[in-house]
Amino acid sequence: ETGVTQTPRHLVMGMTNKKSLKCEQHLGHNAMYWYKQSAKKPLELMFVYNFKEQTENNSVPSRFSPECPNSSHLFLHLHTLQPEDSALYLCASSQDVISGRRTDTQYFGPGTRLTVL
Amino acid sequence: AQKVTQAQTEISVVEKEDVTLDCVYETRDTTYYLFWYKQPPSGELVFLIRRNSFDEQNEISGRYSWNFQKSTSSFNFTITASQVVDSAVYFCALSEARSGNTGKLIFGQGTTLQVKP
Helix, strand or coil, X not given: CCCEEEECCEEEECCCCEEEEEEEECCCCCEEEEEEECCCCCCEEEEXXXXXXXXXXXXXXXXXXXXXXXXXXXXXXXXXXXXXXCEEEEEEEECCCHHHCCCXXXXXXXXXXXXXX | CCEEECCCCEEEEECCCCEEECCEEECXXXXXXXXXXXXXXXXXXXXXXXXXXXXXXXXXXXXXXXXXXXXXXEEEEEECCCCHHHXXXXXXXXXXXXXXXXXXXXXXXXXXXXXXX
16 A cells, blocks of 8 residues: 555546546655656656645646645646647655755555546 | 666566566766666556665565666666566666755656566
8 A cells, every 4th residue: 555546547538628636645745746657658757746835847738737735635637638648647755855855765646547538 | 867778678477487677777976766666557656666876785575686786877676486466567767866856756668577377
């Protein structure tokens, strides 16, 4: 049991829909991450939040909008997506590291399999 | 630039065979961390091991063992007496511990291991 849950597990949406992915961690961590895993491509980091503050946006298109209301919850709001956005979206969390060096192990949720029609 | 290469795209073995998954990394940092994750068909990435750059001792955990060699920038993973439940995609990842780094993980492309009964 990793302690990171994601809902929904599967999502099919049209290009004009608006939907949200939810991630919750029960590990007492302070950092949370969104990754995208496309077929035949390495996992790509999308966003990083540390103590609710966004610390990294890896040049993600604005049709993906993250939200981190507290250290335990992370959302990814989706709107006007493209078919090429179909992928497995993984959430992860890690304990923050003292002195600004974040080298902790990241623990992943089961992912949301997104299909954009 | 940081990079992780897993040259083996797919490996197929018969149960009880030993199998080694290769991982080669590139980094200019002297302090870094290496990870292995397992991704079963369910999609969740399961953490297997974390190793820092100052610890070159090999590690064994049950049927799993890891061989870290800084001289060749490799961090290989061996499964002894493989089992069908070992079938999964295995990812090697690198994180640099520079001050201010967000803990970004650089993943390899993954190796799909199929263990046949």
